[in-house]
Amino acid sequence: xxxxxxxxxxxxxxxRLPGIGAxxxxxxxxxxxxxxxxxxxxxCEAIREVKDRITYCSICSxxxxxxxxxxxxxxxxxxxxxxxxxxPQNVSAIExxxxxxxxxxxxxxxxxxxxxxxxxxxxIKNLLARVHNGHVDEVILATNPNVEGEATAIYLAKxxxxxxxxxxRIAMGVPVGSELDYADEVTMHKAMEGRREL
Amino acid sequence: xxxxxxxxxxxxxxxRLPGIGAxxxxxxxxxxxxxxxxxxxxxCEAIREVKDRITYCSICSxxxxxxxxxxxxxxxxxxxxxxxxxxPQNVSAIExxxxxxxxxxxxxxxxxxxxxxxxxxxxIKNLLARVHNGHVDEVILATNPNVEGEATAIYLAKxxxxxxxxxxRIAMGVPVGSELDYADEVTMHKAMEGRREL
Numbered sequence: 001x002x003x004x005x006x007x008x009x010x011x012x013x014x015x016r017l018p019g020i021g022a023x024x025x026x027x028x029x030x031x032x033x034x035x036x037x038x039x040x041x042x043x044c045e046a047i048r049e050v051k052d053r054i055t056y057c058s059i060c061s062x063x064x065x066x067x068x069x070x071x072x073x074x075x076x077x078x079x080x081x082x083x084x085x086x087x088p089q090n091v092s093a094i095e096x097x098x099x100x101x102x103x104x105x106x107x108x109x110x111x112x113x114x115x116x117x118x119x120x121x122x123x124i125k126n127l128l129a130r131v132h133n134g135h136v137d138e139v140i141l142a143t144n145p146n147v148e149g150e151a152t153a154i155y156l157a158k159x160x161x162x163x164x165x166x167x168x169r170i171a172m173g174v175p176v177g178s179e180l181d182y183a184d185e186v187t188m189h190k191a192m193e194g195r196r197e198l
Numbered sequence: 199x200x201x202x203x204x205x206x207x208x209x210x211x212x213x214r215l216p217g218i219g220a221x222x223x224x225x226x227x228x229x230x231x232x233x234x235x236x237x238x239x240x241x242c243e244a245i246r247e248v249k250d251r252i253t254y255c256s257i258c259s260x261x262x263x264x265x266x267x268x269x270x271x272x273x274x275x276x277x278x279x280x281x282x283x284x285x286p287q288n289v290s291a292i293e294x295x296x297x298x299x300x301x302x303x304x305x306x307x308x309x310x311x312x313x314x315x316x317x318x319x320x321x322i323k324n325l326l327a328r329v330h331n332g333h334v335d336e337v338i339l340a341t342n343p344n345v346e347g348e349a350t351a352i353y354l355a356k357x358x359x360x361x362x363x364x365x366x367r368i369a370m371g372v373p374v375g376s377e378l379d380y381a382d383e384v385t386m387h388k389a390m391e392g393r394r395e396l
Contacts, residue, residue: 004263006251010244016237018229019222030287031216033248033261039214040249044242046208050231051238053204063231065202089228 007033056088059130061106061123063088071103078102080137084127084156086110086144094142102140105130110148111155119155127156131163138166145172205231254286257328259304259321261286269301276300278335282325282354284308284342292340300338303328308346309353317353325354329361336364343370 007029014025032040056062057069064070071077071091081102085091086109094100107122130136139160143149153169160167173191174183183191205227212223230238254260255267262268269275269289279300283289289302305320328334337358341347351367358365371389372381381389 004252004261006244006247006263007261010248013241013244016241017226019225024217026287027217028215029248030285032245033252033286037249040245043211043214044245046204046211047230047238047242049204050208050227051235054202054231063202063205065204087228088231089224 056106059126060104061088061108061126062091062104076101080135081140082127082130082136082138083140083142085142086149086152090142090144102138105139107143107152110143110152112148122152124156124159128159128163131160131165136165138168141167141169145170254304257324258302259286259306259324260289260302274299278333279338280325280328280334280336281338281340283340284347284350288340288342300336303337305341305350308341308350310346320350322354322357326357326361329358329363334363336366339365339367343368 010029010032011022011025014020014028015022017025020028032043053065054063055065055067057064057067057072059068059072062069062071078101082105083094083100083102084105084107085094086107088106091104091106094104105123105127107124107127109117109122111117111119111122127139131139139156141153141156143152143156157167157169171194172187173194174180174187180188208227208230209220209223212218212226213220215223218226230241251263252261253263253265255262255265255270257266257270260267260269276299280303281292281298281300282303282305283292284305284307286304289304292298292302303321303325305322305325307315307320309315309317309320325337329337337354339351339354341350341354355365355367369392370385371392372378372385378386
């Protein structure tokens with residue numbers, strides 16, 4: 001009278017996904033059980049297609065369906081400008097603003113000695129090679145505004161500056177639409193420090 | 199320069215799952231993208247297998263891989279005792295206690311006029327037929343302790359009592375391991391009302 005095997009297996013597989021615990025996995029599994037067959041098939045098809053059709057760009061390590069990716073080959077993008085981000089999803093966050101027209105370099109992570117992630121685990125060599133070879137004017141460091149991202153940005157700045165390229169870091173400060181009451185001390189400090197003439 | 203099609207499709211499919219919003223779906227999609235191919239295949243396989251191998255029992259409407267299910271056919275279960283629950287997952291919650299040895303009737307929902315769910319949408323006919331035909335001594339109403347579950351229990355009690363069967367409702371009160379400070383008024387009221395001699 002134990003639980004049905006296929007259901008147990010599905011719950012196990014769903015629990016491996018990030019942010020999904022035992023209860024959440026059970027809820028999803030029972031939903032999939034109830035859902036029409038075609039919906040379940042569409043989900044599987046979508047998973048398979050992502051694995052089949054999406055790879056990483058050999059230049060910038062962003063996700064792509066053609067190699068090199070659109071950003072690296074498009075004539076309208078400014079190839080003298082490289083924006084460095086940690087993960088492929090960060091690229092879409094920047095593209096949403098609609099006003100960055102340069103290229104990207106995805107590091108595939110950030111330096112994190114605690115998790116055993118050193119410079120060799122990131123796509124830093126690709127970045128250095130691009131700066132060495134090409135006509136790069138500026139590298140914008142858009143790693144996350146946390147300890148690992150900040151350490152990575154400082155590390156990269158040290159490597160890049162001697163190559164004669166302009167190295168900038170995205171601004172940190174109070175987010176637009178928020179209230180000062182809710183800003184933490186470090187953010188407030190960065191906001192004051194980074195103030196600009198009006 | 200739009201987002202990649204297969205990724206967008208996967209995010210759309212994931213967003214259809216309960217409790218998963220736009221951000222959550224994006225996070226899961228990027229995880230699936232990063233994950234080894236075999237892990238993605240195992241997840242798909244698990245989904246397909248659940249859809250292929252699990253059906254509903256023709257007697258009690260519980261999920262099963264053989265019809266009728268183990269609960270309905272096993273000689274060691276007490277077939278004069280039927281426990282009525284709303285959903286198949288409620289059966290596992292009761293089975294975990296390990297001390298219920300009767301059979302089940304899954305209603306596949308609860309009465310909810312607001313959502314347009316009436317008696318004909320639930321497996322009430324099956325339950326009545328079982329009580330009519332068989333040697334049923336007691337029906338335990340274990341629908342959820344909320345408005346819909348309570349209304350369903352009262353409705354079923356009215357139908358079942360004239361058939362000469364004992365109809366009981368699971369106890370409502372303060373959950374074991376909790377503190378009285380955190381009990382809401384209705385729960386506390388039920389706990390006082392349902393007090394028993396020590």
